[in-house]
Amino acid sequence: MIGGLAALGVLGTGAARASDPVAHSTLTPDEALQLLKVGNDAYVTEAPFRAAWGRERRVELARGQAPFCVLVGCSDSRVPPELLFGRGLGELFIIRNAGNTIDTTALGSVEYGVGVLGCPLVVVLGHENCGAVAAAVEVVERNATFPGVIGEMVQPIIPAVLSVRGGGSEGLLDRAVRANARRVAGRLKTQSPILQQALAAGRLKVVAARYDLDDGDVAWMEDV
Template sequence: MTDTAITPAEAWQRMLDGNERFVAGDPQHPHQDVERRHEIAAAQTPTAALFGCSDSRLSAEIIFDMGLGDLFVVRNAGQVTGESIMGSLEYAVEVLKVPLIVVLGHDECGAVGAAIESLRPDAPMLPSAIWRQVSPIVQAVRRARQEQVTAGEDAEEINAWRVGQLHLRDTITSILHSSELISDAVASGRLGIVGANYRLAEGTAVPDVLVGVAETAAAE
């Protein structure tokens, strides 16, 4: 079983090491055999909880070269927080005792694109459920557009990568503000949170926000 005594920094390093193997094309595919399946059948002690986008190109165990029982994965379109998301993350922290939450955004995100398009004057009305999903991202769109205006840049074409980065940071802020349990675990040093952006073509998970985690890699 996974050692639950590892620190947030050690948990993140394991994930970085796995991502490096994946990028290099030399994955080990750990914990994906019959023995592992039997080993974890009675209980799970994952290395980390990962909250990411539902995008089919973001298979967490593949891009971090991990296996069964290694990650507690929570996903929805655009990694938008909500009641079920927070309940799942609190479960991971309080019951499973994960030392790390990774919030994973990515480039070319459809939810980010939909949020950007929704602010265009001629934008068609989105189906109600889709609008409710992407509407929390709109505040990041507005901030990115204002940044471009302030910098004297053309704001007609909003920088989607910047929107994704701002939304990732908003998501981490929302998690910390929404859950006293999680914020207390971070304050105690038991839990760390990493916000990372996954680059689809390169396969790299680039850290952008590190809370309660020693900086293993430079955040952009």
């Protein structure tokens, strides 16, 4: 699929391909989002579902991938995207790090998912009691410091914490989780020419969301 980058002017015409190109998802942005909503509803109610995980699907995907959603999520072990959305192999193009933030590598990965793989949907998924966001709250509220590069890692989250600090300390963490997801989604919409082009053409939707650890429900924030 690397050859697809040449079409974007990212690589030269002689660039090698990692696999044969396959047709992109035919889903519209709204259809892609609806699939995730239905999948999460099934997860919450523990309804049976059949995701494509078997050998036949593995063989099919060996020829190339055509996911329908780029998902920027947290590394937290309690937030497995395929499970909580009821999806199978090859359906979600996932970028995960503590605090679901966007650095250069993550942004390039999102742009690859949209510009090369043709994903019609980008979801930025925060979650209840996020440790990275909690660390950013500690920095803001108590001037906390952390070992190694953890402090640097949470720096991009601090503006989100500051933006909702006026509501008082009670509930600050959850407000910051939501604000951080919305802020990252907003940055994707305004700072990536590749995403802006797809958005302008109606081929892409970018939304933020928040996952509840207790009940498994995903709350959507589509007005980013």
